[in-house]
Amino acid sequence: xxxxxxxxxxxxxxxxxxxxxxxxxxxxxxxxxxxxxxxxxxxxxxxxxxxxxxxxxxxxxxxxxxxxxxxxxxxxxxxxxxxxxxxxxxxxxxxxxxxxxxxxxxxxxxxxxxxxxxxxxxxxxxxxxxxxxxxxxxxxxxxxxxxxxxxxxxxxxxxxxxxxxxxxxxxxxxxxxxxxxxxxxxxxxxxxxxxxxxxxxxxxxxxxxxxxxxxxxxxxxxxxxxxxxxxxxxxxxxxxxxxxxxxxxxxxxxxxxxxxxx
Ligand code: ADE
Numbered sequence: 001x002x003x004x005x006x007x008x009x010x011x012x013x014x015x016x017x018x019x020x021x022x023x024x025x026x027x028x029x030x031x032x033x034x035x036x037x038x039x040x041x042x043x044x045x046x047x048x049x050x051x052x053x054x055x056x057x058x059x060x061x062x063x064x065x066x067x068x069x070x071x072x073x074x075x076x077x078x079x080x081x082x083x084x085x086x087x088x089x090x091x092x093x094x095x096x097x098x099x100x101x102x103x104x105x106x107x108x109x110x111x112x113x114x115x116x117x118x119x120x121x122x123x124x125x126x127x128x129x130x131x132x133x134x135x136x137x138x139x140x141x142x143x144x145x146x147x148x149x150x151x152x153x154x155x156x157x158x159x160x161x162x163x164x165x166x167x168x169x170x171x172x173x174x175x176x177x178x179x180x181x182x183x184x185x186x187x188x189x190x191x192x193x194x195x196x197x198x199x200x201x202x203x204x205x206x207x208x209x210x211x212x213x214x215x216x217x218x219x220x221x222x223x224x225x226x227x228x229x230x231x232x233x234x235x236x237x238x239x240x241x242x243x244x245x246x247x248x249x250x251x252x253x254x255x256x257x258x259x260x261x262x
Pocket of ligand 1: 150151153154157158159162
């Protein structure tokens with residue numbers, strides 16, 4: 001792995017009422033990127049901007065309905081502070097991209113992760129309860145790119161788990177985060193297909209042999225087999241990917257023919 005030099009590749013500010021929820025970002029691959037300064041991670045407690053002795057950040061929705069909403073006041077104060085601190089570090093013209101995890105957002109995909117990996121500065125606002133007062137998104141949307149993002153068609157208890165997903169999927173794409181052992185090119189979703197099945201030693205396990213093609217040393221044949229397997233698996237498990245022009249599979253990668261993985 002190459003050591004980072006100079007400025008971080010990505011500054012990430014996360015605003016949440018559960019700062020401890022983001023602790024996994026200090027572990028493993030992303031944790032190393034944070035420790036090495038490739039990712040400059042700042043986690044902020046929204047509760048510091050809460051109201052009254054209970055530091056309340058929520059209120060009942062206008063128009064009625066179940067549950068509570070996050071009020072705009074604490075969010076405005078928190079985001080103003082985060083933007084000011086980020087600009088003090090990055091320069092007065094720095095522009096944050098504001099991500100609001102929400103089941104009502106656009107779908108977060110590998111393509112979106114690649115886009116976010118290039119923006120330089122992400123601010124992620126984690127909602128709880130029934131979400132955040134819409135005026136917060138309107139207000140900041142007049143100044144910055146604002147992206148409500150969903151990580152899938154299910155409802156989480158809050159945005160924190162989604163923030164972990166967005167940061168991990170994005171940060172691993174930054175230069176120098178993945179080592180030589182991990183390849184971006186061949187993995188699922190990088191070329192619009194699911195990844196082919198993979199095998200390691202032993203060549204026979206519980207009577208199950210590794211597909212013969214993989215042990216024969218014919219790299220062009222291996223590349224063809226992997227491509228076929230990837231297409232078959234995608235058609236079976238995720239036919240929607242084959243139908244989606246945005247995800248349409250690209251050509252087989254040249255590195256497929258470069259040599260055996262094992
Ligand atoms: N918050 C609650 N559910 C969510 C989801 N599916 N994606 C992103 N944020 C969420």
